[in-house]
Amino acid sequence: MRAHDVIIIGSGSGNSLLGPDYENLDVAIIDGGTFGGTCLNVGCIPTKMYVYPAEVAQSARELGPLGVTVDVDAADVDWPAIRDRIFGRIDAISEGGLDYRRSLPNVTVYQEHVRFTGPRTLVTDSGQELTAPKIVIASGSRVELPDLPGLDLPQVHTSDTVMRLPEWPARVVIVGGGYIAAEFAHIFHGLGAHVTQLNRSDRLLRGQDREIAERFRESAQDQWDLQLGWTPHAIVPADDGTVTVRSTRTAPEEDRRDAAQQSTVEGPGTREDVADVVLMATGRRPNTDLLDPAAAGLGIDPESGLLRVDEYQRVLDADGNVMDGLWALGDICSPAQLKHVANHEARVVAHNVIHPEDPVAADHRFIPAAVFTHPEIASVGMTEDQARAQHERVAVKSQAFGDVAYGWAMEDRRGVCKVIADPATGQLLGAHLIGPHASILIQPLIQAMSTGQTVQDIARGQYWIHPSLTEVVENALLGLDLD
Numbered sequence: 001m002r003a004h005d006v007i008i009i010g011s012g013s014g015n016s017l018l019g020p021d022y023e024n025l026d027v028a029i030i031d032g033g034t035f036g037g038t039c040l041n042v043g044c045i046p047t048k049m050y051v052y053p054a055e056v057a058q059s060a061r062e063l064g065p066l067g068v069t070v071d072v073d074a075a076d077v078d079w080p081a082i083r084d085r086i087f088g089r090i091d092a093i094s095e096g097g098l099d100y101r102r103s104l105p106n107v108t109v110y111q112e113h114v115r116f117t118g119p120r121t122l123v124t125d126s127g128q129e130l131t132a133p134k135i136v137i138a139s140g141s142r143v144e145l146p147d148l149p150g151l152d153l154p155q156v157h158t159s160d161t162v163m164r165l166p167e168w169p170a171r172v173v174i175v176g177g178g179y180i181a182a183e184f185a186h187i188f189h190g191l192g193a194h195v196t197q198l199n200r201s202d203r204l205l206r207g208q209d210r211e212i213a214e215r216f217r218e219s220a221q222d223q224w225d226l227q228l229g230w231t232p233h234a235i236v237p238a239d240d241g242t243v244t245v246r247s248t249r250t251a252p253e254e255d256r257r258d259a260a261q262q263s264t265v266e267g268p269g270t271r272e273d274v275a276d277v278v279l280m281a282t283g284r285r286p287n288t289d290l291l292d293p294a295a296a297g298l299g300i301d302p303e304s305g306l307l308r309v310d311e312y313q314r315v316l317d318a319d320g321n322v323m324d325g326l327w328a329l330g331d332i333c334s335p336a337q338l339k340h341v342a343n344h345e346a347r348v349v350a351h352n353v354i355h356p357e358d359p360v361a362a363d364h365r366f367i368p369a370a371v372f373t374h375p376e377i378a379s380v381g382m383t384e385d386q387a388r389a390q391h392e393r394v395a396v397k398s399q400a401f402g403d404v405a406y407g408w409a410m411e412d413r414r415g416v417c418k419v420i421a422d423p424a425t426g427q428l429l430g431a432h433l434i435g436p437h438a439s440i441l442i443q444p445l446i447q448a449m450s451t452g453q454t455v456q457d458i459a460r461g462q463y464w465i466h467p468s469l470t471e472v473v474e475n476a477l478l479g480l481d482l483d
């Protein structure tokens with residue numbers, strides 16, 4: 001059995017642990033997938049590198065009200081050039097990262113999957129046995145698929161494969177209504193494909209504030225063929241190289257009429273959509289099951305499958321007791337499934353592995369998120385429904401982007417900055433934006449919540465540049481009815 005000082009399972013955010021404190025330790029990094037993990041190889045970074053050209057193209061198409069006409073269609077989109085620019089950069093970073101780690105005298109990289117055989121013993125797929133007094137579990141999550149005939153067809157993809165398509169798909173069917181479905185609908189529509197999005201329920205982006213999700217639904221409906229209340233039950237191939245997605249109605253009666261009218265169809269309760277490519281975006285599950293958690297006695301949340309940890313990111317056993325020498329971070333233990341959360345937890349774990357006697361706690365109070373769609377969405381803290389459920393009184397203001405000077409310049413008609421506060425204390429409870437640059441505009445609100453600044457502090461304790469789009473945030477704050 002090969003013994004190390006520290007073993008890290010997973011080279012996504014797990015790879016960022018290795019700062020100066022680890023230079024004198026014998027460290028193993030184990031990853032059975034592509035070095036660098038999800039965000040770099042198949043997640044945040046390549047998707048946003050696709051979002052950017054899609055966003056520019058879609059914005060160009062919408063210049064009409066500003067007196068400029070630009071004709072952007074799929075014929076102008078060089079898919080191989082876009083794809084190769086993205087992966088030319090990303091693949092090199094992954095390979096460079098792997099080479100660098102391998103070049104370090106104190107680091108051993110194992111490019112295999114691994115599972116536990118005991119609380120601090122592991123075995124790789126090839127049978128190599130490993131042990132360490134300190135093990136960090138950062139083995140992430142993977143795509144979750146429903147049980148559906150046709151998933152093995154070459155036209156059916158997940159976010160892991162769809163970004164490397166050899167050819168441009170003219171018709172794309174996207175299954176799902178979460179972040180991944182929304183961002184890829186924007187990417188393929190923005191670049192000129194015909195997109196049909198099939199969502200099981202009648203609500204997109206479930207975790208979002210209701211008003212924001214509804215505005216996004218309206219916007220999605222204006223852009224692509226959005227079909228709510230349909231559950232795919234089979235994908236069947238045709239001789240011409242296309243596939244047909246067959247779906248069954250799942251939504252309430254009032255939605256049924258509209259969708260049935262647009263459907264290409266067998267009857268009111270079923271529809272068929274023909275596609276060159278189908279993207280299944282039906283969620284992700286933590287990789288805990290691949291680790292043989294029972295062999296180590298790891299505690300797993302039965303509903304979510306997440307590894308259980310305490311506030312110091314120490315792994316808990318099935319009875320909720322802290323396990324000696326085991327820490328976890330990122331998608332394997334975090335319900336948020338966000339890279340900035342994995343990175344924050346990695347910083348916490350990096351410290352706690354070296355200083356277990358003086359641990360720091362993770363701060364999960366105000367986790368922001370953005371959906372990089374057209375328009376963008378960004379949120380932090382409670383939704384209005386959550387705030388009203390938890391507080392007797394709340395102050396809420398939805399400020400339209402179209403009501404501030406830069407919004408006039410953009411002729412924006414859908415964007416809002418919604419702020420929710422406790423009227424007695426002036427503390428922000430939540431903030432939700434939909435509109436251009438939402439992921440940037442929200443940052444002062446995240447900062448205010450994290451540092452405890454009041455609404456009055458942020459609204460009047462600083463200058464806001466005129467006539468920047470940030471005035472929508474300033475005006476939203478000033479519009480709150482506080483005591």
Ligand SMILES: Cc1cc2nc3c(=O)[nH]c(=O)nc-3n(C[C@H](O)[C@H](O)[C@H](O)COP(=O)(O)OP(=O)(O)OC[C@H]3O[C@@H](n4cnc5c(N)ncnc54)[C@H](O)[C@@H]3O)c2cc1C
Nearest residue numbers: 010012013032033037038043044114140330331337338339
């Ligand atoms: C399409 C897409 C877009 C996204 N966009 C965003 C975004 O814009 N913003 C954002 O914040 N988040 C985004 N995310 C989520 C983000 O990518 C993840 O939250 C983050 O990458 C999780 O990091 P991690 O270190 O926990 O896991 P990962 O980066 O997944 O690393 C885990 C590693 O462990 C390896 N592994 C798994 N099991 C084993 C095993 N048994 N043995 C050895 N190795 C193993 C895997 O191969 C993998 O490389 C996106 C995700 C996807 C899929």
Ligand SMILES: NC(=O)c1ccc[n+]([C@@H]2O[C@H](COP(=O)([O-])OP(=O)(O)OC[C@H]3O[C@@H](n4cnc5c(N)ncnc54)[C@H](O)[C@@H]3O)[C@@H](O)[C@H]2O)c1
Nearest residue numbers: 146176177178179180181200281282283284336337370371
């Ligand atoms: N911008 C970002 O931060 C970003 C972008 C992409 C992904 N992510 C992360 O990745 C995670 C996974 O994203 P996701 O969109 O795959 O998951 P999700 O959980 O957000 O959405 C899954 C969707 O699939 C649908 N679904 C599930 N089972 C189905 C079935 N059998 N038939 C039809 N529909 C079904 C659900 O109703 C839901 O709409 C997110 O939670 C997010 O944290 C983040």
